[in-house]
Amino acid sequence: MAKIMGFNGNAAVAYAMKQINPDVVAAYPITPQTDCVERFAEYVSEGLVDTEFVTVESEHSAMSACVGAAAAGGRVMTATAANGLALMWEIVYIAASMRLPVVMMVANRALSGNINIHCDHSDTMGARDAGWIQLFSENAQEAYDNLIQAVKIAEDMGVRLPVMVTQDGFIISHELERVEILEDQEVKQFVGPYQPRYPLLDLEHPVTYGPLDLFDYYFEHKRSQIEAIDCSLPVIERVGQEFGKVSGRSYGLLELYRMEDAEYGLVALGSTCGTAKETIDGLREKGKKVGLIKIRCFRPFPKEAIVKAVSPLKGLAVLDRSATFGGFGGPVFTEVRSALYDAESRPLTLDFIYGLGGRDIFQEDIATAFSRIEEAVKTGRVEKPIDYLGLRE
Amino acid sequence: MSQEKGWKELVPGGIIVEAGNAKEYKTGDWRTEKPEVNLEGCIHCFFCWAYCPDSAVVVDSENGKMVGFNYDYCKGCGICASICPPKVITMIPEES
Numbered sequence: 001m002a003k004i005m006g007f008n009g010n011a012a013v014a015y016a017m018k019q020i021n022p023d024v025v026a027a028y029p030i031t032p033q034t035d036c037v038e039r040f041a042e043y044v045s046e047g048l049v050d051t052e053f054v055t056v057e058s059e060h061s062a063m064s065a066c067v068g069a070a071a072a073g074g075r076v077m078t079a080t081a082a083n084g085l086a087l088m089w090e091i092v093y094i095a096a097s098m099r100l101p102v103v104m105m106v107a108n109r110a111l112s113g114n115i116n117i118h119c120d121h122s123d124t125m126g127a128r129d130a131g132w133i134q135l136f137s138e139n140a141q142e143a144y145d146n147l148i149q150a151v152k153i154a155e156d157m158g159v160r161l162p163v164m165v166t167q168d169g170f171i172i173s174h175e176l177e178r179v180e181i182l183e184d185q186e187v188k189q190f191v192g193p194y195q196p197r198y199p200l201l202d203l204e205h206p207v208t209y210g211p212l213d214l215f216d217y218y219f220e221h222k223r224s225q226i227e228a229i230d231c232s233l234p235v236i237e238r239v240g241q242e243f244g245k246v247s248g249r250s251y252g253l254l255e256l257y258r259m260e261d262a263e264y265g266l267v268a269l270g271s272t273c274g275t276a277k278e279t280i281d282g283l284r285e286k287g288k289k290v291g292l293i294k295i296r297c298f299r300p301f302p303k304e305a306i307v308k309a310v311s312p313l314k315g316l317a318v319l320d321r322s323a324t325f326g327g328f329g330g331p332v333f334t335e336v337r338s339a340l341y342d343a344e345s346r347p348l349t350l351d352f353i354y355g356l357g358g359r360d361i362f363q364e365d366i367a368t369a370f371s372r373i374e375e376a377v378k379t380g381r382v383e384k385p386i387d388y389l390g391l392r393e
Numbered sequence: 394m395s396q397e398k399g400w401k402e403l404v405p406g407g408i409i410v411e412a413g414n415a416k417e418y419k420t421g422d423w424r425t426e427k428p429e430v431n432l433e434g435c436i437h438c439f440f441c442w443a444y445c446p447d448s449a450v451v452v453d454s455e456n457g458k459m460v461g462f463n464y465d466y467c468k469g470c471g472i473c474a475s476i477c478p479p480k481v482i483t484m485i486p487e488e489s
C-alpha cells in the first residue's frame with residue numbers, strides 16, 4: 001500500500017529532496033519556490049538529511065556554488081523561479097557545458113517586467129537552449145516523481161547533464177493535492193549511490209574544469225554537448241519505465257490522452273494538461289474526436305515521438321504559455337511545426353499563446369482552441385496562425 | 394589542425410584530466426618581439442627569472458647563472474627587459 005500525503009508541489013519536491021538526501025543544496029528564496037526551500041531547510045535543521053545547505057546571497061551565487069560542489073564530486077540540487085533563474089543564466093550554461101548532473105526545481109513564474117509572481121513558462125523557456133534537460137510536471141505527484149527520476153537521468157554515465165524539473169508556480173507549487181510517496185529506502189535504491197566523474201576532490205587525479213577553450217576546440221566541445229543531450233532521450237524513457245516498476249507510475253517523453261482515433265489534437269505542457277483532459281472528456285461526449293499530446297520532456301525535444309503522435313491528425317492546436325517577442329509563434333509551436341516539416345503527412349497547426357503572468361485558462365478556452373482548429377481545417381483558411389486565448393482585445 | 398582531436402575523442406565537458414599539460418601548449422608564436430640578453434654585462438641577479446610571467450627565463454640553478462630564454466613559451470612581453478637592472482636585455486623584432 002503506497003503512502004499517501006497531502007502535499008502541495010513545493011512540499012512534494014522538498015520531500016523528494018529529503019529522500020534523495022543530496023550532498024549539497026545551494027539556494028536562494030524566490031516566490032513561488034521559497035516554500036520548497038524553506039521546507040528543505042527545516043529537514044536540514046532537524047538533522048533529517050546529511051546535506052550541506054548553503055545559504056547564498058543570490059541565484060547567481062546559488063548556481064555557482066552548485067557548479068563548484070558538483071565539480072568537487074557532490075550530488076547537488078537547487079531550486080528557483082523566474083527572475084532567479086534569469087540571474088543564474090551565465091552559470092546555468094556553465095553547469096551544462098561542464099556536464100555536471102545538478103538537479104534544479106523551477107516553480108514556473110513570469111519574468112519581469114512588469115513584476116508578476118504568477119505562472120507562465122517564460123523563465124524555463126528562456127533557458128531551453130542552455131543545455132539542460134527539461135521535464136515539465138502536470139501536478140504535484142509528477143513534480144515529486146520527476147524530481148526523483150531527474151537524479152537518475154542526470155547521473156547516468158552516458159548523460160551527465162543537469163536536469164530542470166518544472167512545476168507551474170502557485171497552480172502546482174501551492175495547491176494541496178493527494179501525493180503518493182515512495183519509501184525512503186525505495187528512493188535511495190532507485191537513485192543509487194552517486195559516482196562522481198572527475199571529482200576535483202580526488203587529489204590523486206588532479207583535473208581542470210572550465211579552462212580557456214578557443215577556436216581550436218570550443219566547437220568540438222559544443223558538438224559533443226549536443227550529442228550528449230540528444231542521446232539522453234532513450235535514458236529518460238528507460239528511467240521512466242524503471243520508475244514505473246517501483247511506483248506503478250511509468251513515464252514517457254510524452255503522455256497521449258485519448259489520441260487513439262483523434263482527428264484534432266492539442267499540445268500542452270504543465271498543469272494546463274489537467275484542464276485539457278477534462279475538456280477533452282467533455283468534447284468526446286459530444287462526439288468530437290479530440291485528444292491531448294502532453295509534452296513531459298521538452299529538452300531534448302522528442303521530435304520523433306511528436307511526429308508519430310500528431311502526423312495522422314487533421315488539425316493541431318499548440319498551447320504556448322510564453323511569448324517569443326518578434327519570433328514566429330511561441331517556443332512549443334516553433335519546435336512542433338519545425339519537427340512536422342519533413343513528415344509525410346502533417347496536420348494544420350495553429351499556435352495559441354495563453355496564461356501569461358498567471359492568467360487562468362478555462363475549459364472554454366481550450367474548447368475554443370479546438371473549434372478554431374476544426375474550423376480552419378474545414379474551411380481550409382487560416383487567418384491567424386498565432387493567436388491568443390483569454391486575452392482582452 | 395589535422396593532428397587535433399575530433400569531437401568524439403574529447404573528454405566530456407572539456408575537462409582537462411592530465412595535470413600540468415599546459416606545457417604542451419607552446420605559446421611562443423604569439424610573439425612580435427623577442428628578448429635577447431648580452432650575458433657579458435649580466436650580473437645574474439635573477440630579476441628577469443623572478444618577473445617573467447611565463448617562466449620562460451632559463452637559469453642554471455646549480456651555478457647560479459642566467460642562461461637565456463625558452464622561446465617555446467616566451468610571449469615577448471618585455472617585462473624582463475624593463476626590470477633588468479644593468480639593462481642587458483634588449484627586445485628585438487621577432488623576424489630578426
Ligand code: SF4
Nearest residue numbers: 445467468470471473
Ligand atoms: S619577454 Fe616576457 S615572456 Fe619573454 S622572457 Fe621576457 S619576461 Fe618572459
Ligand code: SF4
Nearest residue numbers: 435436438439441477
Ligand atoms: S635581470 Fe638582467 S642582470 Fe639580472 S639575471 Fe636577468 S639578464 Fe641578468
